[in-house]
Amino acid sequence: MTGLRLAPARRARLPALLPALLVAALLATAAAQDRPLDPRVFDIGRELRCPTCVAESVGESNAAIAREMRALIQEQLDAGADRREVLGFFQERYGDWILLNPPMRGMNLLVWLLPVAGAVVGLLVLARLLQRWRRAAEIPVDVDSAELDRVRTEMQDQLGDGAVR
Amino acid sequence: MSQIRRLVPVVAVVAGLTALFLFGLLRGSPDRNIPSNLLNRPVPDFDLPLFERYMSDFGPRLSLAEARGRPLVINFWASWCGPCYEEAPHLQRAWLDHGEEVFFVGIQTQDRDARAAGRAFIERFDLGFPNVIDDDSRVSIAYGLFGVPETFFVRADGTLQHKFVGPVTESVMREQIGALLR
Known part of the structure; x- marks a missing residue:
């Protein structure tokens, strides 16, 4: 010292x-x-x-x-x-x-890019689902005629004759 | 089978969110052990007033420039800081063992207008190495301090070898001073 x-x-x-x-x-x-x-x-x-x-x-x-x-x-x-x-x-x-707003470089880029990437992926998934649902709604459902008769009979029983055609 | 396949994404999302929740719950307080931006760079000089008990040896102020050329241990502490009381005996012990080769300095910081409490802290542990007062915390800002205690191990060429966050232990002192003297 x-x-x-x-x-x-x-x-x-x-x-x-x-x-x-x-x-x-x-x-x-x-x-x-x-x-x-x-x-x-x-x-x-x-x-x-x-x-x-x-x-x-x-x-x-x-x-x-x-x-x-x-x-x-x-x-x-x-x-x-x-x-x-x-x-x-x-x-x-x-x-x-x-810095509360980290500079856009290196690993910090992830902070800025991940939310954008997440939003893009989310939109793509949503678009795909909507497309699939729309396509599913357009396809005619193949129902067995015996099954159709059974449902019709049950509905007539419950709602009366005029309700189901 | 198709029912199970449809459930897979739902289970994956729920599992991911649960994992994130548990991570947040278990990780505890934010990690302050952030690497110093001064690592391997010269540490800033300072010129601060000394506590009275060191004035007979060093005068009223201590300038780091005067200690250049020797390895340094710079310890930041505050009188209100519990872990600082925990580590003080280890610093005193290390100074007794290595004070001839390594220059030790304690800095009371983030502790404005607490000179009497600082004096009591020093007396309590009978700290033999010089302690200075950073009343406006400017030196703590210059060193990029996150809290107290933090200890900087500085090579003889003035560059930072390591910053230790939290109370130092005997093994930390041995390891870091050993590296300074190698």
Whole structure:
């Protein structure tokens, strides 16, 4: 651990600087917390997954990390970054996982393509079934004449003579 | 026979949906063990305030740049985090065994304005390696942290060898530090 010790001159100046540093840090923190956030912060936040939450975005979550991330987004917007650059900043650190709209490449393509493929397959199956049902309805049913007579007799018995022709 | 054949797709769909339901029911909480995007890349530098007990050795702040050239173990923790209490003795033990060859640093993060609780955590385990305060969680964001605890094992060239999610154990420390020193 000895390799990280500070030079004596630098250490001597530190006690004098500490109160000023503390006040500056407190003021900066208070200013950052009091300031209302740009609506764009929430728009961008809604595209980012909150790292410590379940099924919540940075834009919606009240978790401490989400609040810090929103403050960071505000700082980046203030510095002139656009939406794509802000999303890229978080993507570089967390990977594609952080994006609630995963980019259309690699395995992520499945997320986009599977629902479309599912819908297409579903429509094809439905079309095939409808075709089969229609064809089945068109084919005349070959009924045995003895069986037809039996049904006719039973219906006459139940409904009366005029009901069945 | 044709009746059975007609039932096959229905049974297949019901079985598929049941399997999906059981998978959702049994898989538990979402898996946080997502590979770090920093793997094999240089880890970000940081310059953070130290807890008082380390100031006599390091000054008021610790900059990672000062520890470059040595393998690093960077542990992120919070005073409210149960598993962090579980792993702290293993970190202290590993530091006692390898502190000369490997630089250890603890980072209290996602724990705003909890310096007293952080101090109590350190005192409780008598942590000998330096611990710093990431009050606004900016370093945790720079490291792509999903939660606490997480431990980063960094090679001497500054690139990330492994990120361990959850409380480290003695065997994890032995295995990862062994790889750092090979």
